[in-house]
Amino acid sequence: MERREAITELGEALRLLVDQATTTEMPADDLLRAAAELREVAARLGVRTRDRSTLASADDLLGGVRMYNPVTGGGSALAPPLHIEVVAGVAIGRCTLGLAFEGPPRFAHGGVSAMLLDQILGHAVVASGNPGMTVRLDMVYRAPVPLCTPLRLTAEVQQVDGRRVTATGTIATEAEPDTVLVSASGTFMGLRADQTKRLFGPVLKA
Numbered sequence: 001m002e003r004r005e006a007i008t009e010l011g012e013a014l015r016l017l018v019d020q021a022t023t024t025e026m027p028a029d030d031l032l033r034a035a036a037e038l039r040e041v042a043a044r045l046g047v048r049t050r051d052r053s054t055l056a057s058a059d060d061l062l063g064g065v066r067m068y069n070p071v072t073g074g075g076s077a078l079a080p081p082l083h084i085e086v087v088a089g090v091a092i093g094r095c096t097l098g099l100a101f102e103g104p105p106r107f108a109h110g111g112v113s114a115m116l117l118d119q120i121l122g123h124a125v126v127a128s129g130n131p132g133m134t135v136r137l138d139m140v141y142r143a144p145v146p147l148c149t150p151l152r153l154t155a156e157v158q159q160v161d162g163r164r165v166t167a168t169g170t171i172a173t174e175a176e177p178d179t180v181l182v183s184a185s186g187t188f189m190g191l192r193a194d195q196t197k198r199l200f201g202p203v204l205k206a
Protein backbone atom coordinates (compact mmCIF):
# COMPACT_ATOMS: atom_id res chain seq x y z
CA MET A 1 0.00 0.00 0.00
CA GLU A 2 1.24 3.48 -0.86
CA ARG A 3 2.32 5.68 2.07
CA ARG A 4 -0.46 8.27 1.64
CA GLU A 5 -3.09 5.51 1.63
CA ALA A 6 -1.55 4.04 4.79
CA ILE A 7 -1.57 7.49 6.44
CA THR A 8 -5.25 7.92 5.53
CA GLU A 9 -6.02 4.44 6.89
CA LEU A 10 -4.31 5.33 10.19
CA GLY A 11 -6.12 8.69 10.21
CA GLU A 12 -9.50 6.98 9.79
CA ALA A 13 -8.71 4.62 12.66
CA LEU A 14 -7.63 7.56 14.85
CA ARG A 15 -10.80 9.51 14.05
CA LEU A 16 -12.89 6.46 14.92
CA LEU A 17 -10.94 6.20 18.17
CA VAL A 18 -11.48 9.89 18.98
CA ASP A 19 -15.19 9.52 18.25
CA GLN A 20 -15.57 6.35 20.36
CA ALA A 21 -13.43 7.77 23.17
CA THR A 22 -15.69 10.85 23.23
CA THR A 23 -18.96 8.94 23.24
CA THR A 24 -18.07 5.85 25.29
CA GLU A 25 -19.81 5.15 28.57
CA MET A 26 -17.76 2.01 29.31
CA PRO A 27 -16.61 1.41 32.93
CA ALA A 28 -13.37 2.94 34.27
CA ASP A 29 -11.46 -0.38 34.08
CA ASP A 30 -12.04 -0.60 30.33
CA LEU A 31 -10.87 2.99 29.90
CA LEU A 32 -7.65 2.29 31.82
CA ARG A 33 -6.94 -0.86 29.77
CA ALA A 34 -7.54 1.06 26.55
CA ALA A 35 -5.23 3.86 27.72
CA ALA A 36 -2.41 1.39 28.42
CA GLU A 37 -2.81 -0.29 25.01
CA LEU A 38 -2.88 3.05 23.23
CA ARG A 39 0.33 4.15 24.93
CA GLU A 40 2.01 1.03 23.52
CA VAL A 41 0.80 1.84 20.00
CA ALA A 42 1.96 5.46 20.38
CA ALA A 43 5.41 4.29 21.46
CA ARG A 44 5.71 2.17 18.27
CA LEU A 45 4.82 5.15 16.07
CA GLY A 46 7.21 7.36 18.01
CA VAL A 47 10.30 5.36 17.04
CA ARG A 48 10.76 7.56 13.96
CA THR A 49 9.38 11.12 14.01
CA ARG A 50 9.98 14.54 12.43
CA ASP A 51 10.37 17.96 14.07
CA ARG A 52 8.44 21.18 13.29
CA SER A 53 10.95 22.32 10.67
CA THR A 54 10.67 19.11 8.65
CA LEU A 55 7.80 18.62 6.21
CA ALA A 56 6.02 15.25 6.40
CA SER A 57 7.58 12.96 3.77
CA ALA A 58 4.13 12.29 2.28
CA ASP A 59 3.36 16.01 1.88
CA ASP A 60 3.75 18.07 -1.29
CA LEU A 61 3.74 21.70 -0.16
CA LEU A 62 3.63 23.29 -3.62
CA GLY A 63 1.16 20.67 -4.85
CA GLY A 64 -1.15 21.47 -1.91
CA VAL A 65 -0.94 18.01 -0.27
CA ARG A 66 -0.92 18.36 3.53
CA MET A 67 -1.76 14.97 5.00
CA TYR A 68 -1.91 16.22 8.61
CA ASN A 69 -3.78 19.49 8.12
CA PRO A 70 -6.07 19.63 11.19
CA VAL A 71 -9.11 20.57 9.06
CA THR A 72 -8.71 18.66 5.78
CA GLY A 73 -5.89 16.16 6.35
CA GLY A 74 -6.74 12.50 5.78
CA GLY A 75 -4.02 11.56 8.28
CA SER A 76 -5.15 13.91 11.03
CA ALA A 77 -6.92 12.57 14.11
CA LEU A 78 -8.28 16.10 14.66
CA ALA A 79 -9.76 16.80 11.20
CA PRO A 80 -13.49 16.12 10.58
CA PRO A 81 -12.09 15.95 7.76
CA LEU A 82 -13.49 18.76 5.61
CA HIS A 83 -13.56 17.83 1.89
CA ILE A 84 -13.15 20.90 -0.33
CA GLU A 85 -13.55 21.34 -4.07
CA VAL A 86 -13.25 24.62 -5.94
CA VAL A 87 -15.81 25.18 -8.70
CA ALA A 88 -15.56 28.37 -10.77
CA GLY A 89 -13.70 30.20 -7.99
CA VAL A 90 -16.15 29.15 -5.27
CA ALA A 91 -14.85 26.72 -2.65
CA ILE A 92 -17.47 24.18 -1.57
CA GLY A 93 -16.80 22.16 1.57
CA ARG A 94 -18.52 19.14 3.06
CA CYS A 95 -18.14 17.48 6.46
CA THR A 96 -20.03 16.04 9.40
CA LEU A 97 -18.91 16.95 12.91
CA GLY A 98 -19.04 14.25 15.58
CA LEU A 99 -19.40 14.72 19.33
CA ALA A 100 -15.66 15.40 19.66
CA PHE A 101 -16.43 18.87 18.26
CA GLU A 102 -19.18 19.65 20.76
CA GLY A 103 -19.45 23.07 22.37
CA PRO A 104 -22.98 23.62 23.67
CA PRO A 105 -24.72 20.21 24.00
CA ARG A 106 -25.82 18.93 20.53
CA PHE A 107 -23.96 21.71 18.68
CA ALA A 108 -20.48 22.53 17.41
CA HIS A 109 -17.96 24.57 19.39
CA GLY A 110 -17.71 28.10 17.99
CA GLY A 111 -13.95 27.79 17.58
CA VAL A 112 -14.48 24.75 15.36
CA SER A 113 -16.70 26.81 13.04
CA ALA A 114 -13.96 29.46 12.88
CA MET A 115 -11.38 26.76 12.08
CA LEU A 116 -13.49 25.32 9.25
CA LEU A 117 -14.13 28.76 7.79
CA ASP A 118 -10.50 29.90 8.05
CA GLN A 119 -9.52 26.82 6.06
CA ILE A 120 -12.13 27.11 3.33
CA LEU A 121 -11.58 30.86 2.95
CA GLY A 122 -7.89 30.02 2.56
CA HIS A 123 -8.69 27.58 -0.23
CA ALA A 124 -10.71 30.21 -2.11
CA VAL A 125 -7.84 32.66 -1.67
CA VAL A 126 -5.27 30.16 -2.98
CA ALA A 127 -7.56 29.28 -5.91
CA SER A 128 -7.68 32.98 -6.85
CA GLY A 129 -3.92 32.83 -7.40
CA ASN A 130 -3.12 35.17 -4.48
CA PRO A 131 -2.03 32.92 -1.60
CA GLY A 132 -1.58 34.54 1.78
CA MET A 133 -1.91 34.11 5.52
CA THR A 134 -4.96 35.00 7.57
CA VAL A 135 -4.45 38.34 9.33
CA ARG A 136 -8.06 38.87 10.33
CA LEU A 137 -11.13 36.65 10.67
CA ASP A 138 -14.54 38.06 11.61
CA MET A 139 -17.26 35.60 12.58
CA VAL A 140 -21.04 36.00 12.79
CA TYR A 141 -22.81 33.16 14.62
CA ARG A 142 -26.47 33.32 13.57
CA ALA A 143 -27.62 29.86 14.68
CA PRO A 144 -25.88 26.88 16.30
CA VAL A 145 -24.26 24.31 13.98
CA PRO A 146 -25.75 20.84 14.61
CA LEU A 147 -23.46 17.85 15.27
CA CYS A 148 -23.85 14.54 13.41
CA THR A 149 -25.46 16.40 10.50
CA PRO A 150 -24.00 16.76 6.97
CA LEU A 151 -22.76 20.35 6.57
CA ARG A 152 -22.13 22.45 3.49
CA LEU A 153 -19.63 25.31 3.52
CA THR A 154 -18.89 27.88 0.84
CA ALA A 155 -16.21 30.54 0.38
CA GLU A 156 -15.24 33.01 -2.30
CA VAL A 157 -12.87 35.89 -2.79
CA GLN A 158 -14.49 39.34 -2.73
CA GLN A 159 -11.53 41.63 -3.38
CA VAL A 160 -7.85 41.58 -4.25
CA ASP A 161 -5.99 44.77 -3.35
CA GLY A 162 -2.27 44.27 -3.81
CA ARG A 163 -1.11 41.78 -1.18
CA ARG A 164 -4.42 42.04 0.71
CA VAL A 165 -7.22 39.62 -0.24
CA THR A 166 -10.65 39.56 1.38
CA ALA A 167 -12.92 36.51 1.24
CA THR A 168 -16.27 35.56 2.72
CA GLY A 169 -17.77 32.21 3.61
CA THR A 170 -20.70 30.42 5.19
CA ILE A 171 -21.72 27.26 7.04
CA ALA A 172 -25.14 25.70 6.44
CA THR A 173 -26.54 22.19 6.55
CA GLU A 174 -26.72 20.07 3.38
CA ALA A 175 -30.47 19.79 3.97
CA GLU A 176 -31.00 23.58 4.14
CA PRO A 177 -28.12 25.13 2.19
CA ASP A 178 -29.79 28.55 1.99
CA THR A 179 -30.12 28.95 5.76
CA VAL A 180 -26.80 30.45 6.88
CA LEU A 181 -25.83 29.33 10.37
CA VAL A 182 -22.40 30.98 10.52
CA SER A 183 -20.75 33.49 8.21
CA ALA A 184 -17.20 34.79 8.14
CA SER A 185 -15.16 37.48 6.48
CA GLY A 186 -11.41 37.10 6.33
CA THR A 187 -8.45 39.21 5.31
CA PHE A 188 -5.44 37.38 3.91
CA MET A 189 -2.01 38.93 3.34
CA GLY A 190 0.41 37.75 0.69
CA LEU A 191 3.93 37.36 2.07
CA ARG A 192 6.93 39.30 0.82
CA ALA A 193 9.99 37.16 -0.04
CA ASP A 194 11.73 38.16 3.21
CA GLN A 195 8.67 37.18 5.26
CA THR A 196 8.44 33.80 3.50
CA LYS A 197 12.12 33.21 4.21
CA ARG A 198 11.81 34.26 7.87
CA LEU A 199 8.75 32.09 8.57
CA PHE A 200 9.31 29.06 6.36
CA GLY A 201 13.01 29.14 5.50
CA PRO A 202 14.01 25.98 7.39
CA VAL A 203 11.16 23.97 5.84
CA LEU A 204 11.80 25.24 2.30
CA LYS A 205 15.56 24.61 2.62
CA ALA A 206 14.92 20.97 3.60
Ligand SMILES: CCCCCCCC(=O)SCCNC(=O)CCNC(=O)[C@H](O)C(C)(C)COP(=O)(O)OP(=O)(O)OC[C@H]1O[C@@H](n2cnc3c(N)ncnc32)[C@H](O)[C@@H]1OP(=O)(O)O
Nearest residue numbers: 118119120121122123126132133134135136187189191195
Ligand atom coordinates in the same frame (compact mmCIF):
# COMPACT_ATOMS: atom_id res chain seq x y z
C1 LIG B 1 -5.05 26.02 1.17
C2 LIG B 1 -4.47 26.43 2.51
C3 LIG B 1 -5.48 27.16 3.39
C4 LIG B 1 -4.89 27.52 4.70
C5 LIG B 1 -5.89 28.29 5.51
C6 LIG B 1 -5.35 28.55 6.89
C7 LIG B 1 -4.74 29.92 6.93
C8 LIG B 1 -4.05 30.11 8.23
O1 LIG B 1 -4.46 29.58 9.22
S1 LIG B 1 -2.69 31.10 8.27
C9 LIG B 1 -2.20 31.01 9.97
C10 LIG B 1 -2.76 32.15 10.79
N1 LIG B 1 -2.19 33.39 10.38
C11 LIG B 1 -0.98 33.81 10.83
O2 LIG B 1 -0.31 33.14 11.60
C12 LIG B 1 -0.49 35.13 10.31
C13 LIG B 1 0.17 35.95 11.43
N2 LIG B 1 0.52 37.25 10.90
C14 LIG B 1 1.76 37.51 10.40
O3 LIG B 1 2.66 36.67 10.47
C15 LIG B 1 1.99 38.85 9.78
O4 LIG B 1 0.87 39.65 9.98
C16 LIG B 1 2.24 38.75 8.25
C17 LIG B 1 3.59 38.08 8.01
C18 LIG B 1 1.14 37.96 7.51
C19 LIG B 1 2.26 40.12 7.70
O5 LIG B 1 3.33 40.74 8.36
P1 LIG B 1 3.31 42.30 8.66
O6 LIG B 1 4.69 42.61 9.04
O7 LIG B 1 2.21 42.63 9.57
O8 LIG B 1 2.91 42.81 7.32
P2 LIG B 1 3.34 44.10 6.73
O9 LIG B 1 4.08 43.70 5.49
O10 LIG B 1 3.98 45.00 7.71
O11 LIG B 1 1.91 44.71 6.43
C20 LIG B 1 1.22 44.31 5.30
C21 LIG B 1 -0.15 44.90 5.36
O12 LIG B 1 -0.95 44.05 6.15
C22 LIG B 1 -1.71 44.82 7.06
N3 LIG B 1 -2.06 44.02 8.18
C23 LIG B 1 -1.26 43.29 8.97
N4 LIG B 1 -1.98 42.66 9.91
C24 LIG B 1 -3.26 43.00 9.70
C25 LIG B 1 -4.48 42.67 10.33
N5 LIG B 1 -4.53 41.84 11.38
N6 LIG B 1 -5.63 43.18 9.83
C26 LIG B 1 -5.62 43.98 8.76
N7 LIG B 1 -4.49 44.36 8.12
C27 LIG B 1 -3.33 43.85 8.59
C28 LIG B 1 -0.78 45.96 7.39
O13 LIG B 1 -1.52 47.05 7.91
C29 LIG B 1 -0.22 46.28 6.02
O14 LIG B 1 -1.18 47.04 5.26
P3 LIG B 1 -0.70 48.08 4.16
O15 LIG B 1 0.12 47.29 3.16
O16 LIG B 1 -1.98 48.61 3.60
O17 LIG B 1 0.14 49.08 4.91
